[in-house]
Amino acid sequence: MMRAITNRLVIIIPYLWLLFFFLLPFMIVLRIALSDLEYGAPPYTPQFSLADGWNVMWEKLGQLDFENFGFLASDSLYINSYLSSLQIAFFSTILTLLLGFPLAYGMARAPSGIRPTLLMLVILPFWTSFLIRVYAWIGILKQEGLLNQLLLWLGLIDTPLEILSTNKAVYIGIVYSYLPFMVLPIYSTLEKMDESLVEAARDLGCTRIGAFWKVTARLAVPGILAGCLLVFIPAVGEFVIPDLLGGSGTLMIGKTLWTEFFNNSDWTVASAIAIVLLVVLVVPIVLFQNAQARAAEAGR
Amino acid sequence: MPSLGSIRRSFAPWDDPAAKPYISFKNVTKRFGDFVAVDNLSLDVYEREFFSLLGPSGCGKTTLLRMLAGFEEPTEGEIFLDGQSLKGVPPHKRPVNMMFQSYALFPHMSVADNIAFGLKQDGMEKGARDERVAQMLKLVKLEEFAKRKPDQLSGGQRQRVALARAVAKRPKLLLLDEPLGALDKKLREETQFELMDLQQQLGLTFMIVTHDQEEAMTMSDRIAVMDKGIIAQIGTPAEIYEAPNSRYVADFIGSGNILEGNVASSDDAHVTIKGGDGEIVGALRGSKAPANGEAAWFAIRPEKMQVSRSKPENVDNALEGEVWDIAYLGDMTIINLKLDSGNVVQASMINRSRLVEDPIGYDERIWLSFSADSGLVLER
Structure with missing residues (x-):
């Protein structure tokens, strides 16, 4: 009896967490997104309120005009921001994967004695504030920065490269910042993989490369998927990196949202942007969940 | 004069000076850094022989097997298979298949796909492949389990899938690394006889690595007792048991x-x-x-x-x-x-x-x- 209650409590905790820290804030944001803009504090007029009582609230809900969402569709800035964010996040994810997989593979195949050290090195950047690390990249990438000085000194270039304040700097910033999120899940799938599986594939007629694709890469797919989502999702909504490293031409939805909220004080449109962003991101998450559930089902 | 013969009386190619060895290790040494795993070892094994490498862990028996499969190259010396040097031949080009101690079944493939894996690599067409897979499943009595994934099988069934996969390509030589090590005692004893039957039925040469002397005695035509990278004694089970050549062998066997x-x-x-x-x-x-x-x-x-x-x-x-x-x-x-x-x-x-x-x-x-x-x- 006691056990059953404890079990239930344990299950309830994550749901309570979701309720208080996701669903409630989401409802608040949604309510602002459905409100009308007004000059005042706060700068919006709610269209409905729980205080009206249920019946009145239902009636008012039926009369909502969703004008803020309509506004997003009317101005190409928003659509372009979303598309550009998705594009930047997509290519950064691919770059991170191309860099992260060999890293994770090398770590997983390193002598077991030094693996904890390597793992530590991957996590080490987290000890410094994210903001400071992105700031540091300004010093590296700017016109007279470390990178340009090095390349000039090596004689590889004659004139300094223009990297800072372009999308290139944003890509570098995202790949750098999110690399550990790619490396760790891939490492954990590769690390527990039985090395003799690769040998078995080679024994049965695969070349080294064939065995890598058919066994190693295939079995790392769950880790690769997890890593890609962990990079892609936060990268879409990234604000700090495009703001600090990107230029005026860098369109990202996080930056647009910031501008609406702080510069234009338009809470209602900013909230609508946030809601749409969430919907855009929920799609890949649901797809991933489905894929995982299917994999788990097939594995049983 | 009483003597110590082989179990299959008519089968004793090692006593025939004209017989050509099928596998030949010639002065093979394998070092891993400072550690000498195999020390200037020479060994002949004959076609259709059931040969066991027996010894405690670290005696070099698995290294010998892995050198035959192509996962390790000898530091010195050469290995010949059917008269051909194996020097530099990669694993996928050797007419040898191995059954791994961990079974190494591909977890993302069904039993049938696991067995078909090697055939697919050889480019065997689908009809012939399906037929061969069905044949193999029948051989190891797992017909009903073709669509299962390895983690839906018992230890004994997994062992049989690994065996079926290893013999599916009809290799001339099958290497078995502690094939029965993960099974419980009763199943192990049954499987010993199944392995012997299979070897006779398919007419293959079996080379098996084990640390279990009873297992080696039961199944083998000949046993090589190994100690620290060398062969302490080589002979039929009866020779090894009744006429050990040293205290080490006398003590290790029985x-x-x-x-x-x-x-x-x-x-x-x-x-x-x-x-x-x-x-x-x-x-x-x-x-x-x-x-x-x-x-x-x-x-x-x-x-x-x-x-x-x-x-x-x-x-x-x-x-x-x-x-x-x-x-x-x-x-x-x-x-x-x-x-x-x-x-x-x-x-x-x-x-x-x-x-x-x-x-x-x-x-x-x-x-x-x-x-x-x-x-x-x-x-x-």
Whole structure:
């Protein structure tokens, strides 16, 4: 009896967490997104309120005009921001994967004695504030920065490269910042993989490369998927990196949202942007969940 | 003259000087850094032989197998398969398949896909492939499990899938790394006979690595007992058991008693040694007797000794001592006897009758007797 209650409590905790820290804030944001803009504090007029009582609230809900969402569709800035964010996040994810997989593979195949050290090195950047690390990249990438000085000194270039304040700097910033999120899940799938599986594939007629694709890469797919989502999702909504490293031409939805909220004080449109962003991101998450559930089902 | 033959009497290519070896290790050495895993080893194995590499862990037996499969290259020396050097030949080009100790079944593929994997690599067309897979599934009696994933199978079933996958490509040589190591005792004993049948049925050469001497004895035509990278002795199970060439082999195979002494006298068939347990006469191993006074060891198996309460008459050897331990195993009883020298000697008795009038008990003083031909005098 006691056990059953404890079990239930344990299950309830994550749901309570979701309720208080996701669903409630989401409802608040949604309510602002459905409100009308007004000059005042706060700068919006709610269209409905729980205080009206249920019946009145239902009636008012039926009369909502969703004008803020309509506004997003009317101005190409928003659509372009979303598309550009998705594009930047997509290519950064691919770059991170191309860099992260060999890293994770090398770590997983390193002598077991030094693996904890390597793992530590991957996590080490987290000890410094994210903001400071992105700031540091300004010093590296700017016109007279470390990178340009090095390349000039090596004689590889004659004139300094223009990297800072372009999308290139944003890509570098995202790949750098999110690399550990790619490396760790891939490492954990590769690390527990039985090395003799690769040998078995080679024994049965695969070349080294064939065995890598058919066994190693295939079995790392769950880790690769997890890593890609962990990079892609936060990268879409990234604000700090495009703001600090990107230029005026860098369109990202996080930056647009910031501008609406702080510069234009338009809470209602900013909230609508946030809601749409969430919907855009929920799609890949649901797809991933489905894929995982299917994999788990097939594995049983 | 009594002799120690092979089990399959007609099959003994190793005794035929004209027979060509199928696998030939020629002065092979393998080093991992400073560690010498295999030390200047030469070995011939013949076609259709069931050959076992037996030894404790770290003796180099798995390294030998991995060099045949192509996962390791010898540091020195060369390996020949059917007359062809294997130097530089990658694993996927060798007509050899291996069954892994961990089975190494691909977790993302069904049983049928696992078995078909190697065939697919060879580019076998689908019809022939499906037929071969069905044949293999039948061979290992897993027809109903074709669509299952490896983690939906029991340990014994997984072992059989691994076996089916390894023989699906019809390799000339099958390498088995501790194939029965993960099975429980009863299943292991059944599978031993299945493996022997399979080897006969398919006419393959089997090379198996094991640390279980009983397993090696049951299945093999010949056994190589390995110790620290070298072969201590190579021979049929009976030769290894009845005529070990050293204390190491006598001790590693079966249970044995070894008593120490110095050579007191010898003729062309027997050697007498004298030590803490008095004079013991045993059979001479080989043709040349050791010189008088040299250190030597007498080795005898527990079942080769007779137990009696009174001093036996007209026997070559007799040892008296106090019963130290008795273990009743059902089919036989094992008695540990503490001799006056302090050495403990083990003897075993078959329990032929169900009821024994006056069984031997603890702390009794009893005698063990044995003929001169029952034990061997070893020089090392």
